[in-house]
Amino acid sequence: MKKTIVLLLLVALCLFNYIQNNVPDQDPYMITDYSRLHPVKVERVIKGREEEQLIDIIKEAKAKHLTISIAGQRHSQGGHTYYKDGIVIDMTSYNRILSFSPKEKKIRVQAGATWEYIQDTINPYELSIKTMQSQNIFTVGGSISVNAHGRDIRSGSLIKSVESFRLLTAEGRIIEVSRTENADLFPLVLGGYGLFGIILDVTLTLTDDEVYKVTSDHMSVNEYPDYFITNVRSNPNIHMHIARISVAPSSFLTEMYAINYEVDHTISLQDHNKLQTREQWVIPSKLLFQINRSFNFGKDAFWKLQKVYFAKEQGSMISRNNAMRSESEFMEYRIAGKNDLLQEYFIPIKEFPGFVEDYKTVLKQENLNLLNITIRYVNQDQEAVLSYAREDMFALVCLFNVPLSEQGKKKVKQGIQNIINQVIKHRGTYYLPYADYPSVQQFQTVYPKYNLFFKKKDQYDPNHLFMNYFYEDYKGE
Numbered sequence: 001m002k003k004t005i006v007l008l009l010l011v012a013l014c015l016f017n018y019i020q021n022n023v024p025d026q027d028p029y030m031i032t033d034y035s036r037l038h039p040v041k042v043e044r045v046i047k048g049r050e051e052e053q054l055i056d057i058i059k060e061a062k063a064k065h066l067t068i069s070i071a072g073q074r075h076s077q078g079g080h081t082y083y084k085d086g087i088v089i090d091m092t093s094y095n096r097i098l099s100f101s102p103k104e105k106k107i108r109v110q111a112g113a114t115w116e117y118i119q120d121t122i123n124p125y126e127l128s129i130k131t132m133q134s135q136n137i138f139t140v141g142g143s144i145s146v147n148a149h150g151r152d153i154r155s156g157s158l159i160k161s162v163e164s165f166r167l168l169t170a171e172g173r174i175i176e177v178s179r180t181e182n183a184d185l186f187p188l189v190l191g192g193y194g195l196f197g198i199i200l201d202v203t204l205t206l207t208d209d210e211v212y213k214v215t216s217d218h219m220s221v222n223e224y225p226d227y228f229i230t231n232v233r234s235n236p237n238i239h240m241h242i243a244r245i246s247v248a249p250s251s252f253l254t255e256m257y258a259i260n261y262e263v264d265h266t267i268s269l270q271d272h273n274k275l276q277t278r279e280q281w282v283i284p285s286k287l288l289f290q291i292n293r294s295f296n297f298g299k300d301a302f303w304k305l306q307k308v309y310f311a312k313e314q315g316s317m318i319s320r321n322n323a324m325r326s327e328s329e330f331m332e333y334r335i336a337g338k339n340d341l342l343q344e345y346f347i348p349i350k351e352f353p354g355f356v357e358d359y360k361t362v363l364k365q366e367n368l369n370l371l372n373i374t375i376r377y378v379n380q381d382q383e384a385v386l387s388y389a390r391e392d393m394f395a396l397v398c399l400f401n402v403p404l405s406e407q408g409k410k411k412v413k414q415g416i417q418n419i420i421n422q423v424i425k426h427r428g429t430y431y432l433p434y435a436d437y438p439s440v441q442q443f444q445t446v447y448p449k450y451n452l453f454f455k456k457k458d459q460y461d462p463n464h465l466f467m468n469y470f471y472e473d474y475k476g477e
Contacts, residue, residue, distance in 0.1 A: 040084040042224065048094040048112065051174065054198055058172045058465070061087055067467035070194040072112065072142030079469025080145075080193045080433060082099075086467060089198065090147035091141055097121055105206040106163065111141025111199040118204075119321050126269055128209040128320045130161035134242075134374075141199040147191030147387075148435045149378050149395065151240040151261070153233065156379040159190040159387060161205050168198040170461040188456050191384040193432065193470050195457050209320050211242065211272050212261035216310045221245060221254055222353045227375065228258070228394075236294055238262045240323055243358070245396075248303035249296045253360040256375070259310060261323055272319040299371075332386065340371065341402045343416060344431035346378060346393040351426040358422040359396075366415035369401040385453050388429045395431075396421050413437040420446075434472040443474045450474070 043066055048054055061068050067086035082088050095112035102125040109118060115136035118129060132138070133148045144165065149157040164178035167189060177185045189196050219227050224243065232238050240261035245253055312400075347355045363370055374397040381389040402412045416437035423430055429446045430438060444450050454475055464471075 002373045040082065042069075042082055042088050043085055043092055048091045048198075051168070051200065054089070054168055054200075055174075057087060057089060058168065058170070061465060062172075062463070067200075068465055069468050070141070070145075070198055070466070072139030072145075078307055079436065079473075081468065083467040083469065083472075091198075092139060094200075095139075095227055102127060106203060107206060108201055108203045109140055110201045111144075111165075112139050114139055115143070116325070119325065122206060122394065123209065123321050126209045127206045129324065130155040130207045131158045132203065132324060134324070134326045134376075139176050139200050144190055144199055144202060145192060145194050147186060147381075147384050147430075149376065149389075151242050151326075151376060153241050153377045153379070154239055155207070157381050157384070159187070159381060159384050162190060163203040163205055165189070165202040166200040167196070170197060170465040171465070174200065176466075177242075184456070185460070187383050187385045188453065188460075191386045191388075191432075192453075194468060195466050196460050197466065209269060210239070210263050211267040211269055212258065212318055212320065212323060213264045213267075214313050214316045216257055216259045216314055216317060216453045218255070218257045218307070221256055221356045224256060224258070224375075225349050225352050225394075232260060233256070233377070235262070239320070241377055244306065245375065246303050247370050247373060248300040250300050251303065253356055253363075253373075257307060257310060258375075261318070261320075267317055269319060272317055272322070285448040287345070337404055338401060339404055341400045341412070342434050343398045343400065343419070344427055344434065345398070345419070345423050346388050346430070347396065347423070347426055347428040348391055348393055351428065352394050355422060355426040355428065358425065359419060362418050362422060365393065366411075366418060368412065368415050370398060371401055372395065372399040385449050385456075386432065386447055387449075388431055390429065393424045393428070417442065436469065440474055 032072065046057060058068065060066075067083050069080075069082045069086055069088050069091050070087050072092060091112040093112060094110045095114070095117065097113060097117070098109050098110065099106075099108040100121060101107075102122075105127060107118060107122065115129060115132045115138060118140070119136055122128065131148065131152055132143060132150050134150050138148070143158055144162060147157050147159050155161060164176060164181070166174055167177050167182075167185065168174050175182050175185075177183075177189065179186055185196060189199065217227065217231075228241075229417035232241050238260045241258065243256055243258040246255040247253070345355075345359075375396040376397065378389045378393050380391050380393075380396050381387040400412070402408065412433075416435070417439055420430055420438045420442045424442065424445055432447075438446075447453075457471070
């Protein structure tokens with residue numbers, strides 16, 4: 001009884017703290033991204049609406065010697081979507097679907113369209129997106145700029161489902177870019193973080209929607225690579241897969257479970273293609289995740305609840321489109337003085353257990369508040385210049401709760417750099433959309449084509465009209 005009362009009091013305290021502090025803590029005249037790490041003043045933010053308007057903005061910026069940054073949902077966390085005293089073009093209003101051919105399985109959309117909008121459009125035709133992030137709230141242009149990946153283990157990163165796009169260049173010209181036309185730009189803009197121009201619209205190839213049977217398995221971290229190779233990758237009917245590692249103190253980075261989505265052709269898609277329109281149980285889930293942020297016992301409880309939930313889902317059916325609309329709202333977090341920070345590390349399959357063991361050591365030494373680790377599989381990508389998947393790899397998507405004070409940021413930065421050292425030791429890479437904590441040397445080691453990338457930037461945009469903090473931080477000399 002006493003334990004129950006204590007638990008209820010802690011829950012009430014967390015809820016009170018959340019309500020009291022769930023407000024922005026920055027100057028409203030400044031701009032930042034989801035990280036809230038680097039707020040700066042910009043010249044202005046302009047909603048992108050028409051091609052001629054965007055061309056005029058480029059002419060004005062050049063005449064006034066201003067820079068341009070391009071923003072979508074601004075969920076990147078390293079200053080990729082803004083720059084001090086520059087113009088920020090908000091592309092979220094530039095969001096129409098321009099053409100859609102169900103027969104050819106192709107769709108052409110403006111860069112500000114969200115994946116949710118595309119799903120709503122193609123779902124009645126029993127079609128689905130090949131690759132996107134695990135949430136559908138992001139814009140297509142933003143996803144292309146980071147060369148996103150997701151739960152699908154067969155289609156690769158986003159670059160593989162992009163047929164072409166139109167690009168507004170620093171010269172104010174609109175050009176078609178594909179693997180055959182202006183082909184040099186294709187692998188630069190895909191994963192180019194808005195540094196080569198404004199993506200206007202994109203032609204994507206689609207795939208069939210289908211029904212999956214959901215299954216899950218528990219295992220140790222050491223068992224996972226062989227499990228994945230033997231039971232998942234070798235089974236052609238498993239089209240999607242994720243896994244999670246425990247961050248609970250009682251099983252810290254030793255226990256995990258995997259979730260597989262196996263196609264079942266015996267089940268009618270008609271029974272499963274109604275799209276989810278809103279998340280369920282957002283407030284209770286948000287409260288539980290807040291306890292997970294604040295207390296070790298909360299991490300244990302949250303891990304146990306996850307295992308119970310997915311055991312209950314064993315054998316359930318879900319359409320591909322709904323499997324690609326995973327919950328995210330419960331993780332939204334806007335507490336003054338703190339924020340949740342994402343990091344993502346890509347590790348070769350056979351290196352996975354050794355890396356996790358070294359990762360565990362660093363986390364304990366640095367006392368970093370790790371909230372969640374989701375594992376995805378990424379196919380080798382030899383096309384994008386700044387490819388993060390030099391071979392088939394596991395992606396470890398890691399969510400930390402961090403302080404926003406200068407002293408706190410400095411400590412976290414050192415901890416992240418120590419983690420990156422272990423990533424490099426295990427022949428891995430890290431994802432570039434997040435905070436600029438890795439050093440220039442680490443960036444150059446992990447991305448050996450950096451020289452080519454920046455050389456091409458100078459070639460296509462010699463006056464550096466398109467600017468952001470990723471460029472400033474890592475261009476070097």
